[in-house]
Amino acid sequence: MNLKNSILILSVLSVLAGLESCNRRSEKSKKEIQDSIKTEALKKWDETIPGSFSDQTDIKFDSAALGKFFKSYPELAVYKDSISEFYKRRNYAYAWFDKKGIIEQAGNLADRIRNIDTEGVSSKSVPYTKDLDSLIYADQGRKTPSTETELMLTGQYFVFANKVWQGVDEKASKSVQWYVPRKKVSYSDLLDSLLTNKSSVYTVEGRPVYRQYMLLKSFLTKYRELESQREVTTIGLDAGKKSYKIGDSSDNIVKIRKRLHFLGDYKESDTLSALYDANLKEAVSNFQERHGLTNDGVIGAGTIKEMNVPLRDRVKTIIVNMERFRWVPAGLNKEYLGVNIPEYKLHVYNADSLLWSCNVVVGKELHKTVVFQGDLKYIVFSPYWNVPPSIVRNEILPAMNRNAGYLKQHNMEITGHENGLPVIRQLPGKDNSLGLVKFLFPNNFNIYLHDTPAKSLFSMEDRAFSHGCIRVSEPKKLAEFLLKDDKAWDSISIDKAMHQTKEKWVTLKNPVPVFISYFTAFVDRKGQINFRKDIYDRDSALEKMILN
Structure with missing residues (x-):
């Protein structure tokens, strides 16, 4: 299977995933039939992309044409x-022409x-689109290749690949506090594979975008369609x-029922009943779950606020997160941990398979958890908490x-003085602020995962309470996962190490990557x-x- 076919298959699966909830209904509405027709049309449109690209090597152009082209089209000179x-490797053979003329893939x-707006990219950001159309139109039916058209097509491919597969440059992503190393994509290699019909480079390591990008792309189309249809109706209490x-x-329940039917959460055909029944509760619970709310089926102010978010804002949120997913590695063929800060979740993966998840507490607004990547190397059982100087200064000293007995009451001790401040640590124990275990991935931000004695926080809807580190609701399960291949450790020995009075460090035989990320829109396993x-x-x- 080559790259083109793989992209096609993923695109189709993504669109179908977006329509999955609709297809479960026993009867299809007119709207669903129209959606199905559009989906099939999209599939037919994409099916024209795979095929035999020009692999001819006889028809060539003079390399001097490159300099002339970039003078005529300076905005493409960045590529x-x-x-x-690319052309040097091809010995300057035409890629978009064969002996019959311009190939179908040019169109x-x-x-x-x-x-390109279906990719969440503004069409205004693509230069020379009118020139591209004019050149292709002029070459229809001609057997003699045009060097200008050839180079324009290749230039536009690099524009597309850069904007869709790479996104804004790394300097820009760091300006919005994203410090996860950006993926590297060899666009020329991908183009060469496309144009010479080589064996697939669409592997876990080689594919251009993470699968969540394609899933969000299908919902971008769906939400734009919903936005164009919706009559704005504000729901209240x-x-x-x-x-x-x-x-x-209540009449408001009618509005809620219609809204949830419109969004796909409410599956029944009856949208006029003013009675809150079991079917509506199921829909409300599903909506709440999709929006990170307590999914108890009770429609309060928080749930109604989310229902009233304008669809144009949801569209923008999807586009913003498609951009973020352009930055991340397309996939890893190994185990890794992922923390999504706005979701308040830790996810444990093996390659692209989600193994399990648990709730986390992240940094409060004043002490934001940093978005970055590290390698988890150490587990510390029954840890000391070395209190950061800022907390000593701002909280403990006051x-x-x-209270003169504050340190003793909190099982703390002073171990020295530095920069005019006492160096304070909290002894191991059940009341230690780090709980019974911490997980270290050395980094410049002094952020790590750890247990906590404040278990009640994990059941709260909003869980931004920490000073920046990440509190894990299932620390023992995480320790068992990380040590599962170490014969020296099992559930009993891990539990014992977590409840001793002496700190114990364990070095992992194989460090595990940890990605701290920030996604406010994503597609779940459903x-x-x-x-x-x-x-x-x-x-x-x-x-x-x-977008501006």
Whole structure:
């Protein structure tokens, strides 16, 4: 299977995933039939992309044409080195022409460029689109290849690949506090594979974008269609009412039922009933789960607020997160951990397979958890907590001034003085702020994973309470996972190490990558679009960068 076929298959699966909930209904509405027709049309459109690209080597052009081309089209000069290298490897043989003239795939690339907004990229950011169309039109039916058209097509391929597969440059992503190393994509290699019909480079390591990107792309199309159809109706609560639950009746419940049917959460055909029944509760719970709310089926102010978010804002959120997914590695053929800050979740993966997840607590607004990547190397059982100087200065010293017995009451001790401050640590034990175990991946941000005695926080809807480190709700399970291949450790020995009074360090035989990320939109394993609150207000800055 080659790269083109793989992209086609993934695109189709992604679209179908977006329509999965609709296909479960016993009867199809007119809208669903229209959606199905559009989906089939998209499949037919994509099916024209695979095929035999020009692999001829006889028809060539003069390399001097490259310099002339970049003078005529200076906005493509940024890709000069890549384009030159590509043609040097081909010995300057035409890639978009054969002995019969311009090949079909030239038109397909032009279609992709014309419809680049479906990739969450503004068409205004692509230069020379009218020139591309004019050149291709002029070459239809001609057998003599045009060097200008040839180079324009290759230049536009690099534009497409850069904007769709790579995104904004690394300097820009760091400006929005994204410090995970950016993936590296060899566009010339991918283009060479496409044009010479080589064996597939669409492997876990080689594919251009992470699969979540393609899933979000299908929902971008869906939500744009919903936005174009929707009549704006604001949902509220009846006077004196704080929430709705099963058995309640109200005109607002009719509005809620219609909204959830429109969004795909409510599957029944009856949308006019004012009674809150079991079917509506199931839909409400599903909506709440998709938006990171407590999925108890009770319709309170928080749930209604999410229902009232304009679809144009949801579209922007999808586009912003498609951009973020351009930055991440397309996949790893190994075990790794992923923390999604706005989701308050730790996910444990083996390659692309999700093994399990658990709740986490992340940094509060004042102490934001940093977005970065590290390698988890150490587990520390029954850890000391070496209190950071900022916490000593701002919290512990004022508490000591109010209460002379503060350190003893909190099982703390002073071990020295540095820079005019006491060096304080908390002894191991069940009340230690790090809990019974911590997980270290050395980094410049002093961030790590750890247990906590404050277990009640994990059941809260919003879980941004820490000073930046990440508290894990299932620390023993995580320790067992990380040590599963070490015969020296089992569940009993791990439990014993977590409950001793002496700190114990364990070095992992094989470090495990940890990705701390920030995604406010993603597609879950049910094929449903999820949205989360932008708790650090980072979406707006990225939105301005890519949409303005």
